[in-house]
Amino acid sequence: MLEQVFRDQWGRVVASLVGFLGDIELAEDVAQEAFATAAERWPRDGDPVNPTGWLIATARHRAIDRIRRERTLAVKTEQLERDLRDRSEETMDETATFADERLELIFTCCHPALALDAQVGLTLRTLGGLATEEIARAFIVPFETMSKRLTRAKHKIRDAGIPFAVPPDHLLPERLDAVLAVVYLIFNEGWGGGRVDLSAEAIRLGRCLIELMPDEAEAHSLLALMLIDHARTAARFRGGELVLLDDQDRSLWDQQQIEEGRGLLERALALQGSGMGGTYLIQAAIADLHLRQPRDWEEIALLYQCL
Amino acid sequence: MRYALLIYDDAEVRDRTPQDERRRITASVLEVLARPNVTDWLRLQDVESATTVRHERGRALLTDGPFVDSKDYLGGFIVVEADNLDGALAVADELQGLRPWGAIEVRPVREGDQVGA
Numbered sequence: 001m002l003e004q005v006f007r008d009q010w011g012r013v014v015a016s017l018v019g020f021l022g023d024i025e026l027a028e029d030v031a032q033e034a035f036a037t038a039a040e041r042w043p044r045d046g047d048p049v050n051p052t053g054w055l056i057a058t059a060r061h062r063a064i065d066r067i068r069r070e071r072t073l074a075v076k077t078e079q080l081e082r083d084l085r086d087r088s089e090e091t092m093d094e095t096a097t098f099a100d101e102r103l104e105l106i107f108t109c110c111h112p113a114l115a116l117d118a119q120v121g122l123t124l125r126t127l128g129g130l131a132t133e134e135i136a137r138a139f140i141v142p143f144e145t146m147s148k149r150l151t152r153a154k155h156k157i158r159d160a161g162i163p164f165a166v167p168p169d170h171l172l173p174e175r176l177d178a179v180l181a182v183v184y185l186i187f188n189e190g191w192g193g194g195r196v197d198l199s200a201e202a203i204r205l206g207r208c209l210i211e212l213m214p215d216e217a218e219a220h221s222l223l224a225l226m227l228i229d230h231a232r233t234a235a236r237f238r239g240g241e242l243v244l245l246d247d248q249d250r251s252l253w254d255q256q257q258i259e260e261g262r263g264l265l266e267r268a269l270a271l272q273g274s275g276m277g278g279t280y281l282i283q284a285a286i287a288d289l290h291l292r293q294p295r296d297w298e299e300i301a302l303l304y305q306c307l
Numbered sequence: 308m309r310y311a312l313l314i315y316d317d318a319e320v321r322d323r324t325p326q327d328e329r330r331r332i333t334a335s336v337l338e339v340l341a342r343p344n345v346t347d348w349l350r351l352q353d354v355e356s357a358t359t360v361r362h363e364r365g366r367a368l369l370t371d372g373p374f375v376d377s378k379d380y381l382g383g384f385i386v387v388e389a390d391n392l393d394g395a396l397a398v399a400d401e402l403q404g405l406r407p408w409g410a411i412e413v414r415p416v417r418e419g420d421q422v423g424a
Binding site: 111113159160161162163165167171 | 308310389390391392393395396413414415
């Protein structure tokens with residue numbers, strides 16, 4: 001139960017804490033402590049009615065304790081203490097519903113003022129809940145390198161004032177592109193196989209994006225593209241050898257994923273309206289056409305020209 | 308927060324730019340500098356006037372020229388007030404769009420402790 005809660009709730013809990021504390025490092029630390037406390041108490045006392053609320057409230061209490069202990073902490077302690085006093089009891093209550101602030105966190109982590117490899121690592125850590133060791137292993141870099149990279153990025157976010165907010169309309173298209181690029185990069189990194197399952201992680205992030213931005217055509221297209229590609233995972237290798245599309249055993253394809261991908265593609269087309277399709281929409285459409293028989297080469301060639 | 312926009316210039320490109328074009332650029336930049344979110348700015352003399360101080364075995368070692376010897380040099384800086392990095396980047400983006408050379412580096416101003424190495 002707890003493992004599942006961790007996978008599902010880590011991003012939400014961290015996002016809520018970053019919104020509250022304004023410091024990703026502290027947010028991660030106290031989130032970790034809250035999950036550890038849960039691991040100890042829930043089996044003994046029973047699961048709480050609202051696990052997310054319980055975790056966020058517990059982590060907030062931890063954060064306040066810690067800030068009071070370490071007055072020199074580099075967050076705006078006084079301001080925070082005032083905020084804490086101002087907020088009524090209910091915000092500290094575990095039964096309260098906390099706003100979902102994952103979208104704010106995604107845009108912070110994928111801010112173009114951060115190096116791309118830091119954006120990728122930070123997104124996997126804060127939203128995906130992957131441990132630093134796992135991320136280091138996935139990208140084949142030493143643990144210390146990844147750890148330093150993440151710490152540096154978190155400090156830059158704090159010191160340079162990278163906003164914890166969904167960008168205003170005039171910046172949104174560009175910033176959304178950056179977010180989608182990070183998710184797609186994670187997906188493609190997963191092709192290596194055998195290591196941490198990054199493709200599955202990217203799909204989870206993709207699902208999170210369409211849940212948070214239900215009207216963005218390109219977010220739907222990206223998830224469609226990833227699902228249609230991922231559906232063929234089992235058929236892609238035979239005895240360690242790469243199997244080309246035409247030689248693949250179609251019975252190994254995950255029909256459910258393909259259908260879900262196609263549904264998303266239709267939704268993306270509807271959202272897109274009459275405007276020019278984005279690159280993920282075109283790529284997803286091409287991926288879909290490749291799976292249909294006979295293949296419509298003319299249509300495929302036409303779409304490639306749009307890329 | 309306050310941010311310093313470090314204005315990097317390229318003298319070669321700048322000097323190739325016609326006089327009236329340069330005057331036009333200066334006028335547009337001055338408009339931006341007159342806004343209330345610009346709290347301070349300084350324009351520096353050309354890079355030939357720079358002296359760099361290093362210390363070697365406890366003694367000052369002076370070199371003629373800027374710290375980083377590259378084509379682009381620090382030509383001045385502007386201090387702006389912004390809610391967050393995006394606000395400062397917007398000013399930098401606008402200014403850089405006015406000039407066909409150089410680059411602008413955006414750095415948060417360290418507030419509070421004025422003393423530090």
